Amino acid sequence: MRQRTMILNAIRAHLAEFGMISAQGPRKVVELVRRLSDPGGGLNLPALARSALLSLAAQLQTLAAEIGKIERQLTAWHRQSQASQRLETIPGVGIITATALAASVPDPSVFRSARQFAAWLGLVPRQNSSGGKERLGCVSKMGNGYLRRLLVVGATSVTQRAETNSTRTGVWVRSLLERKPKRLVTVAIANKTARTAWALLVKGEIYRVKPAIQA
Structure with a gap:
């Protein structure tokens, strides 16, 4: 969870450098990341900045998948x-x-x-x-x-x-x-x-x- 928070904060900080302030909460950051992935999302960023943010977004997605897997394993063990x-x-x-x-x-x-x-x-x-x-x-x-x-x-x-x-x-x-x-x-x-x-x-x-x- 700490790593996820660090990645979210990094994305939020990079967006803030370009005047894009994200509301508190991971969902708001994820919404902006989705807009980054969409050429028509309305976020005009330099190519290098967009690439860096999408790299962070990929790490966030991988981490979310790992967390989901662990949560499913814990839930299965808990039920037994x-x-x-x-x-x-x-x-x-x-x-x-x-x-x-x-x-x-x-x-x-x-x-x-x-x-x-x-x-x-x-x-x-x-x-x-x-x-x-x-x-x-x-x-x-x-x-x-x-x-x-x-x-x-x-x-x-x-x-x-x-x-x-x-x-x-x-x-x-x-x-x-x-x-x-x-x-x-x-x-x-x-x-x-x-x-x-x-x-x-x-x-x-x-x-x-x-x-x-x-x-």
């Missing part, structure tokens, strides 16, 4: 894995994160507790040198960095939807946002997601949404 399907029921966990967790942790019992699993991912608070206090968001960042990043990305999505989330989790997230910076809240959600994932893997259960407690 009960563990991956259970993990996908957790808020903020999509197919990519679910398959990565399920494939990386075939035997969750090797971890004695949810906290140990979160520690393996580097999502537990560091011990403060003065008094051993735990601070929200001050994580060790040791362990599996790839899975940790996936969980943080998912937690970011949960944070962004907190205002419209009427579940108990939504209430919890909003209460944290009232007291803590969003970055620290995101890490706390990722930590909770990791612990929930371990519990579901161990117990063979799915995530069950808990409605907010009525006052």
Whole structure:
């Protein structure tokens, strides 16, 4: 995905040099690229510039095909894995994160507790040198960095939807946002997601949404 973003930004930057400003979003860039390929597309560019942009467009098309192939493989594996399907029921966990967790942790019992699993991912608070206090968001960042990043990305999505989330989790997230910076809240959600994932893997259960407690 990072490579795709780099290519899109390169195309957007080259077009901007000729006064063609593309709106945000990959679809808008792709639309301009299609016009480049069409002699009657209305984009008057020097031959060299057009050639360079079409070369970047070809790379983008090849990358899109590779990404599509990987996504199909992940989807097929996900449909065959009960563990991956259970993990996908957790808020903020999509197919990519679910398959990565399920494939990386075939035997969750090797971890004695949810906290140990979160520690393996580097999502537990560091011990403060003065008094051993735990601070929200001050994580060790040791362990599996790839899975940790996936969980943080998912937690970011949960944070962004907190205002419209009427579940108990939504209430919890909003209460944290009232007291803590969003970055620290995101890490706390990722930590909770990791612990929930371990519990579901161990117990063979799915995530069950808990409605907010009525006052």
